[in-house]
Amino acid sequence: MLMDRLMDRIIALKSPIVVGLDPRFENLPEDLRTRAISAHGKTPKACAEAILEFNKALIDTLCQVVPAVKPQSAFYELLGVEGVRAYDETCRYAQSKGMIVIGDVKRGDIGSTALGYSKAYLGEISIEGEAFRAFDNDFITINPYLGDDNTKEFIADVDACDKGVFVLVKTSNPSSSQIQNLRVEGKAIYEIVAGQVEAWSEKRVGKHGYSSVGAVVGATYPAEAKVLRHIMKTTCFLVPGYGAQGGGGADIVECFDVKGLGAIVNSSRGIIFAFQNKSYSHLNYTDAALRATLDMRDDINDNLEAVQKKYW
Amino acid sequence: MLMDRLMDRIIALKSPIVVGLDPRFENLPEDLRTRAISAHGKTPKACAEAILEFNKALIDTLCQVVPAVKPQSAFYELLGVEGVRAYDETCRYAQSKGMIVIGDVKRGDIGSTALGYSKAYLGEISIEGEAFRAFDNDFITINPYLGDDNTKEFIADVDACDKGVFVLVKTSNPSSSQIQNLRVEGKAIYEIVAGQVEAWSEKRVGKHGYSSVGAVVGATYPAEAKVLRHIMKTTCFLVPGYGAQGGGGADIVECFDVKGLGAIVNSSRGIIFAFQNKSYSHLNYTDAALRATLDMRDDINDNLEAVQKKYW
Numbered sequence: 014m015l016m017d018r019l020m021d022r023i024i025a026l027k028s029p030i031v032v033g034l035d036p037r038f039e040n041l042p043e044d045l046r047t048r049a050i051s052a053h054g055k056t057p058k059a060c061a062e063a064i065l066e067f068n069k070a071l072i073d074t075l076c077q078v079v080p081a082v083k084p085q086s087a088f089y090e091l092l093g094v095e096g097v098r099a100y101d102e103t104c105r106y107a108q109s110k111g112m113i114v115i116g117d118v119k120r121g122d123i124g125s126t127a128l129g130y131s132k133a134y135l136g137e138i139s140i141e142g143e144a145f146r147a148f149d150n151d152f153i154t155i156n157p158y159l160g161d162d163n164t165k166e167f168i169a170d171v172d173a174c175d176k177g178v179f180v181l182v183k184t185s186n187p188s189s190s191q192i193q194n195l196r197v198e199g200k201a202i203y204e205i206v207a208g209q210v211e212a213w214s215e216k217r218v219g220k221h222g223y224s225s226v227g228a229v230v231g232a233t234y235p236a237e238a239k240v241l242r243h244i245m246k247t248t249c250f251l252v253p254g255y256g257a258q259g260g261g262g263a264d265i266v267e268c269f270d271v272k273g274l275g276a277i278v279n280s281s282r283g284i285i286f287a288f289q290n291k292s293y294s295h296l297n298y299t300d301a302a303l304r305a306t307l308d309m310r311d312d313i314n315d316n317l318e319a320v321q322k323k324y325w
Numbered sequence: 326m327l328m329d330r331l332m333d334r335i336i337a338l339k340s341p342i343v344v345g346l347d348p349r350f351e352n353l354p355e356d357l358r359t360r361a362i363s364a365h366g367k368t369p370k371a372c373a374e375a376i377l378e379f380n381k382a383l384i385d386t387l388c389q390v391v392p393a394v395k396p397q398s399a400f401y402e403l404l405g406v407e408g409v410r411a412y413d414e415t416c417r418y419a420q421s422k423g424m425i426v427i428g429d430v431k432r433g434d435i436g437s438t439a440l441g442y443s444k445a446y447l448g449e450i451s452i453e454g455e456a457f458r459a460f461d462n463d464f465i466t467i468n469p470y471l472g473d474d475n476t477k478e479f480i481a482d483v484d485a486c487d488k489g490v491f492v493l494v495k496t497s498n499p500s501s502s503q504i505q506n507l508r509v510e511g512k513a514i515y516e517i518v519a520g521q522v523e524a525w526s527e528k529r530v531g532k533h534g535y536s537s538v539g540a541v542v543g544a545t546y547p548a549e550a551k552v553l554r555h556i557m558k559t560t561c562f563l564v565p566g567y568g569a570q571g572g573g574g575a576d577i578v579e580c581f582d583v584k585g586l587g588a589i590v591n592s593s594r595g596i597i598f599a600f601q602n603k604s605y606s607h608l609n610y611t612d613a614a615l616r617a618t619l620d621m622r623d624d625i626n627d628n629l630e631a632v633q634k635k636y637w
Contacts, residue, residue: 035438037450046453055455087434087441091450092461097409121468122399123498123565126347129399131497138403141352141358143367148406156433158493160468160500181470186435188472191521192514197507202514205507253435 015177016227016249017219019113020274022080027325028310031115031251032302033281034071034103036064040286042298043146061095064088067298068103071285074299076110078306081151083115083251083279101148113151115251119158119181127166135178136170152177154229154251157206167249168226177225180210182241185231185254191298194237203237207244214248215246223249223275230268232260232278238267242275250276255309256283262316273317273324278306280309327463327489328539329559331425332586334392338553339637340622341581343393343427343563343616345385345593346415347400348376352598354610373407376400379610380415382598384422386611390618393425393463395563395591416462425463427563431493433468439478447490448482464489466541466563469518480525480538489537492522495553497543499567506549515549519556526560535561535587542580544572544590550579554587562588567621568595574621574628585629585636592621 020276023029038046038060049063072082087161089100091254104114120130134153137144155167155178167178183193193203210228217224224247230238232254241250250268254260255278268276283290288298296304317323335341350358350372361375394415401412416426434444439515444466449456467490469601474598479490495505505515522540529536536559542550542564553562562580566572567590580588595602599617600610608616627633 026523034637050453055452057450057452057457057459060452060628085434085438085441087432087438087445091441091445091459093445093457094406094410094413096445096459098406101406119432119434119468120399122397123496123570124500126397126399129397129403133399133403133405140367140369141362145369145405147403147408148370156468156470158468158504159496159498160503160505162498162500184435184471186471186474188436191472192470192518193472195507195509195514197509197597202504202507206504209503258435292422317384 014219014225015113015175015284017221017226019080019277020221020223022113023277024325026078026080027314029077029277029313030079030276030306030310031078031083031279032071032075032284032306033117033279034068034082034084034285035281036067036285038063038090040289041067042288057092057274058095061092061099065099065102069106070126070299070323071302072110073114074303075306076112078303078310081090081113082107083117085117085281104148104150108151114182115179116148116150116153119154119156120158121163123159124162124166127159127163131167131170135167135176136174152179152225152227156180156181157209161209164213168231170216171225177227179227179229180206180250182206182210182228183230183234183237184259185233185258189231204240204244207241211245211248214245218247221274227251229253231266232268233258235264235267240269241271252278253278256280262312265313266316266320266322269317269322271322273322278313284309326531326537327425327487328535328537329533330532331392331589332535334425335589336637338372338390338392339626340391341589341625342391342618343589343591344383344387344391344596344624345396345429345591345620346380346396346597347593348379348597349400350375352601353379354600360634369404371417373404373411377411377414378532381418382611383614384419384424386615387618388419388422388424390615390622393427393589394419395427395429397429397593415462416460421461427464427466427491431466432470433471433475435471435480436474437599439471439475441480443482447479447488449484464491464537464539466491466493468493469521473521476525483537484529487537489539491539491541491563492518494518494522494540494541495549497570497572498543501543502611516556517553517555523557523560526557530559533586539563541565544577544580545570547576547579554579554582564588564590568592574624577625578628578632578634581629581634583634585634596621599622617628
């Protein structure tokens with residue numbers, strides 16, 4: 014079962030970390046940019062090729078120390094069709110290196126359309142009897158605003174194809190409170206969504222006590238995370254907001270259970286662009302990313318140890 | 326201004342209708358399917374090519390009678406990169422025929438990522454000083470669950486590039502009430518979101534009294550639509566749910582203002598697959614779509630006339 018495999022790998026690597034592959038062409042190392050523009054001109058294709066080369070090198074280095082990558086679809090879609098191709102090839106390359114891919118696509122729609130998105134990223138389509146997979150991610154993120162007839166389409170493929178979802182419950186951004194923290198009869202919206210997610214999750218629990226139906230809970234809201242950890246006992250948290258968005262190791266401990274499992278923390282810019290950070294600027298970009306990842310791992314593990322939640 | 330141009334065209338054609346281009350390969354006319362598979366085998370490329378041919382023929386016919394098309398991204402993404410290419414080419418072809426394209430992508434993310442999605446669909450990117458547009462839609466649909474720091478990124482491009490958005494307020498699907506109808510201090514979530522949308526809209530009003538910041542309001546919830554029409558006086562409604570989802574002409578009159586403007590009604594399957602409907606099965610698929618569109622136009626106009634809202 015997918016969540017069991019993700020947790021096995023987190024435990025083996027002592028690393029509850031997913032690296033966000035959110036590349037921006039203008040932030041890539043200069044030699045990559047120059048080479049791509051020499052080959053393809055100042056075009057979206059040049060950007061897409063440079064990003065793919067950058068991602069592959071990061072994956073080659075990081076697959077030894079983290080279990081998963083999370084490409085953010087927006088940064089590929091903004092390059093059009095060539096960017097979407099780079100997204101797809103990045104996902105496939107990461108899987109070929111044994112990594113689990115969390116496609117950060119935040120899709121959500123009415124039932125019949127949600128079915129289409131689910132087939133696009135988790136399930137398969139049939140073309141006159143032949144089966145095909147479009148993007149074939151492992152997990153994707155989904156948006157709950159349209160209700161259950163959206164979510165159930167994705168969960169059908171979680172079950173049928175051994176895939177997974179992380180439902181947006183409490184996002185990491187400053188304005189997430191505008192809707193998510195509104196209170197209905199004493200309960201915040203994020204608590205209501207959390208209750209629905211836990212109801213799906215608890216029917217699908219694997220050997221580590223968690224299912225492949227997870228929740229997005231931002232590192233930037235530790236008070237909410239503490240409440241949510243209590244509501245969603247079998248739900249693994251995908252935790253964005255560490256690093257560039259302001260969350261630190263002390264903020265994310267509430268996302269983990271008493272044993273130190275149950276969460277995977279994302280960092281994007283803080284790792285992939287670590288070579289631009291003074292602390293790592295003496296290193297090339299892959300070594301800088303590796304060093305930043307190991308420092309993040311130590312920060313998380315030290316903070317978990319401080320509250321006696323360290324698993325390993 | 327984009328919304329002015331959309332309304333000019335609605336008025337000229339007496340047709341407050343957008344045709345949803347939600348193609349499914351298995352529902353295409355048999356000769357299109359056979360031809361594509363002969364050329365490309367049983368592959369996603371064959372499906373994408375057949376869909377593109379189908380869409381172009383529909384656009385050629387319908388551009389005379391409706392102002393806009395609304396391709397639903399899910400049905401293209403499920404064919405992978407080739408499907409996304411067909412999405413892009415469909416949008417460009419419709420624009421070349423004078424149609425306005427509403428990209429039904431329902432994107433939404435944290436601020437820095439929402440900026441990426443906005444650049445992908447509404448704005449432009451700069452590659453070492455050269456400007457490019459990725460998908461270059463006119464309007465897109467966006468999801469409000471992440472709050473204002475999501476939405477404001479799209480609205481920046483609405484202003485900078487004369488584009489538009491339709492924010493999901495009350496969606497047409499059966500489970501939309503689960504979150505959208507929860508009540509906070511006497512107000513439903515959809516009313517709260519509506520208030521935010523109207524605040525953006527009222528600062529951007531054009532010659533017809535509406536802005537390019539619109540709202541999605543399902544045809545399947547006429548009671549809610551009536552409330553929302555009152556809250557959002559300067560906000561144009563994109564109205565899904567007519568036809569296959571169960572909404573009829575009598576259900577959508579509440580979405581229009583007292584003059585009979587302020588809404589554009591979507592039909593997808595009911596038009597593009599009209600050739601499969603007994604009433605139109607004696608016609609080829611483009612003629613069937615044309616006839617179904619004219620019947621829908623008459624149904625809407627008759628119902629607007631019945632409540633003395635008919636504009637033309």
